[in-house]
Amino acid sequence: MGKTVLIVDDSSTMRKIVTRCLRQAGLEFDQILEAGDGQVALQVLAENKVDLVLSDINMPNMDGLTFLKEKANNADLKSIPVVMISTESGDDIIGEAKAHGAVGSIKKPFTPDMVNQVIRPLL
């Protein structure tokens, strides 16, 4: 597929699970990059060509919503699609995420079915 995905989550377990689910769903990526918080994610985006970001919301240092806002303010980064992964639901949080550029959301636990439903159409 020749694409690069960035997984942003403070939990290494979650990053591993997301990676596993992407593979189980049959998605092939040239590179799967990881970041432990929004701050690191912005650095990774500045240094790499990334086609898709999967980001948690609740993270230390810089949370997912702040990451989205910062990304939206960067002309080089704002067009990169972001799918939020979170335990929390509710129109307000997801609505705020979408208002700042998120193109979709997935509730944990992250599964291959969710990948096919939400992420595959984006690629």
Added chain:
Amino acid sequence: MIERIDELMLQAVADTLENMAFMEVLRDNGPVAEFDRQFQGKESPGESGAGGDGDGTGSAGNCMAADLLIHDPIQGELRLEMSKPLVMKVAAAVFGIPEDDVSEQTMVDIVSEILNTFAGRFMNAILQEDQAFQLGLPEFDQFCREKHDQPKKLWRLRMDGEPLRVLLWGDFKL
């Protein structure tokens, strides 16, 4: 309502661990004393009279635990306690590595993430569809300390023969 919360929590934990580690979670129906004994001897060396209990089934450091606050719309707290062997099994399953290669940090992360995930599933299940809620970040309890307040509800579960407990505090309508 009590039956619903009981069933919904069990479902949330089961869904989380089955998706994460492909392992089945079952309610423990054995004697409570025997189940709880497997978490004994979990005091840190700093606690009075502490040290390993040496009884073979539980020893200092056999338990790993994490706590998470529920902020909104209900104020409460969730706690997950797992036996260390179980955490190692789950970590090995998630990361696809031998149990001997599982690091302490990975185990801490696994316990925290399991709690975080099923807490979200549980809250989604008990609230109205798309009703917002807010959870705190999971906090790992290195010494698996006994909580002073009696929980509103306690679930004793087993996975691959190993024990885990889920404890709930808060203004839940039980």
